[in-house]
Amino acid sequence: MKSFPARTIRLVLALLLVLGSNGAQAEIQRLLLVTATPELEGLQLSRKDISRLYLSRPIYHNTGMRLIPLINLSDPLAHEVFLQKIMLMSARSYDRLLLSRVFRQGGRRPERFHSLLHLIETLQRHPGSITYMWQHEARQYPRLMTLMELWQGNVR
Amino acid sequence: MAGLLIGCTLILSHQAPALTQGEFIVFPNINSVYRDQEIALGAEHDLPENRTTPTVDFFYAREFTRLRVLGEFFVSSAEDRGTHFERLQLGWQLRENGVAWVGRFHNPLGYWNTQYHHGNYLETSITRPGIAAYEHDGGVLPMHLVGLLWQSGLRKEEQRYGLDLAVGLAPQLRGEALHAQDLSDLQNDHESAATLRLSYQPLEDGLEQYGIFFARGTLFSRALENVEQTIAGLYGNWEGLLWQRHVRLLGALFQITTDPGRPGLPGKRFSSAYLQLENSFADRWTLFLRVEDNYGDQDVAYLDALPAYVRARQLGGLRFDFKEHQALKLEVSHARYLEQSSDQIHIQWSAVIP
Numbered sequence: 064m065k066s067f068p069a070r071t072i073r074l075v076l077a078l079l080l081v082l083g084s085n086g087a088q089a090e091i092q093r094l095l096l097v098t099a100t101p102e103l104e105g106l107q108l109s110r111k112d113i114s115r116l117y118l119s120r121p122i123y124h125n126t127g128m129r130l131i132p133l134i135n136l137s138d139p140l141a142h143e144v145f146l147q148k149i150m151l152m153s154a155r156s157y158d159r160l161l162l163s164r165v166f167r168q169g170g171r172r173p174e175r176f177h178s179l180l181h182l183i184e185t186l187q188r189h190p191g192s193i194t195y196m197w198q199h200e201a202r203q204y205p206r207l208m209t210l211m212e213l214w215q216g217n218v219r
Numbered sequence: 220m221a222g223l224l225i226g227c228t229l230i231l232s233h234q235a236p237a238l239t240q241g242e243f244i245v246f247p248n249i250n251s252v253y254r255d256q257e258i259a260l261g262a263e264h265d266l267p268e269n270r271t272t273p274t275v276d277f278f279y280a281r282e283f284t285r286l287r288v289l290g291e292f293f294v295s296s297a298e299d300r301g302t303h304f305e306r307l308q309l310g311w312q313l314r315e316n317g318v319a320w321v322g323r324f325h326n327p328l329g330y331w332n333t334q335y336h337h338g339n340y341l342e343t344s345i346t347r348p349g350i351a352a353y354e355h356d357g358g359v360l361p362m363h364l365v366g367l368l369w370q371s372g373l374r375k376e377e378q379r380y381g382l383d384l385a386v387g388l389a390p391q392l393r394g395e396a397l398h399a400q401d402l403s404d405l406q407n408d409h410e411s412a413a414t415l416r417l418s419y420q421p422l423e424d425g426l427e428q429y430g431i432f433f434a435r436g437t438l439f440s441r442a443l444e445n446v447e448q449t450i451a452g453l454y455g456n457w458e459g460l461l462w463q464r465h466v467r468l469l470g471a472l473f474q475i476t477t478d479p480g481r482p483g484l485p486g487k488r489f490s491s492a493y494l495q496l497e498n499s500f501a502d503r504w505t506l507f508l509r510v511e512d513n514y515g516d517q518d519v520a521y522l523d524a525l526p527a528y529v530r531a532r533q534l535g536g537l538r539f540d541f542k543e544h545q546a547l548k549l550e551v552s553h554a555r556y557l558e559q560s561s562d563q564i565h566i567q568w569s570a571v572i573p
Contacts, residue, residue, distance in 0.1 A: 114424065115423075115424070118424050158544070162544075163334065164424075165242055165280060166338050168318070168370070169242075169281075169282070169287050169288075170280060171242035
């Protein structure tokens with residue numbers, strides 16, 4: 064059997080890569096607010112509510128359960144989109160504002176997670192905890208529930 | 220001493236990541252000051268030509284449903300700045316925006332005192348305005364009270380109207396400095412004081428804030444046979460883009476009436492103001508300038524009894540933020556005291572862990 068010349072194979076591979084990257088560029092990413100707490104199903108939060116929650120202000124579900132915000136740093140892009148679209152501030156401003164607020168009035172800063180697995184475990188272990196992540200990540204964990212879509216767009 | 224303090228900081232701050240209820244924050248600093256000459260301000264406040272002082276501020280806060288605990292312990296190698304409980308408060312969250320506190324707290328007297336205090340990293344500059352100086356550092360106002368504090372706010376759409384009301388034991392004038400009530404060494408000779416502050420924030424969680432305040436109290440003093448003090452003032456903190464630059468402007472105006480009980484010393488009124496301009500650029504750099512001055516401060520017996528009070532100052536400085544939570548600051552200033560004046564250079568490293 065006559066084999067394809069190496070040059071042809073490289074050309075086809077390069078074409079596939081280009082097509083693949085073009086496809087990825089057109090892909091819409093969705094950032095979701097998720098929880099593993101069944102009681103929170105149907106919870107409605109405004110952008111302002113989420114912003115207040117992530118600035119350590121107490122927000123309660125109507126069952127009396129206090130919401131626990133968790134910061135997802137496993138994907139820097141997801142965190143950046145969350146800060147820009149929901150908190151409406153840069154990472155440095157957010158850190159300073161949060162620190163200043165806790166220093167003045169007590170409370171605690173939201174826990175930060177660099178590991179997605181650790182974050183998922185914490186969501187499942189602590190009732191009332193919520194976080195944000197990309198839709199394609201959330202789909203991998205059937206016990207997670209989507210509370211709302213925070214943002215959608217092309218991030219590449 | 221410096222090594223020990225920093226060592227303690229690093230050990231205590233290295234906690235395993237876990238979803239806990241408490242918040243433990245450490246604010247380490249190393250402050251160096253260089254003056255053109257040694258300044259003798261009185262028996263208690265000689266300012267050396269140069270001095271390097273490491274300090275660590277330990278902060279802890281925890282919530283138990285509606286109960287809140289907040290503690291701040293300040294450790295310094297400088298004898299005149301002392302190691303003490305800076306704050307120790309027990310609070311009860313009565314409603315979403317209302318907390319009643321009991322304990323030792325920062326008096327809500329203007330903006331600077333509650334916004335920064337010992338968390339030097341949070342403060343753009345190294346020094347505080349003279350009128351907002353700590354009691355043991357030449358301050359002339361009650362920066363700490365021991366008693367009750369009510370903090371509440373009213374949200375209206377994006378805006379917030381805040382109310383702070385404090386009632387408690389005021390500092391006493393002893394020697395040539397004010398001394399706030401020390402929780403580890405309780406003294407009986409403290410009179411009472413009260414402060415009311417009303418604030419307005421156009422955006423609830425924004426940095427822009429404006430407010431007015433009023434305070435009245437008695438400072439125990441054997442030499443002056445107690446001092447009746449009345450304080451009224453206003454403040455503002457604005458941030459935004461000005462000529463396409465990120466600019467911050469904060470300032471305050473105080474009017475203070477002091478009336479010593481000792482016969483022959485009349486009550487006097489003086490004013491104090493400061494204005495600080497900041498310009499952040501290239502993400503990590505901040506340039507700052509501040510002017511502060513007093514008006515009508517001549518022949519005020521109360522001020523004459525506090526020789527370390529900075530009556531006027533002009534300063535310029537630069538702050539560089541690096542790593543995640545560290546800052547290096549340089550500040551060049553000219554400060555005027557009761558009779559002397561001094562050119563000074565301050566250098567500070569500050570951080571927040573974690």
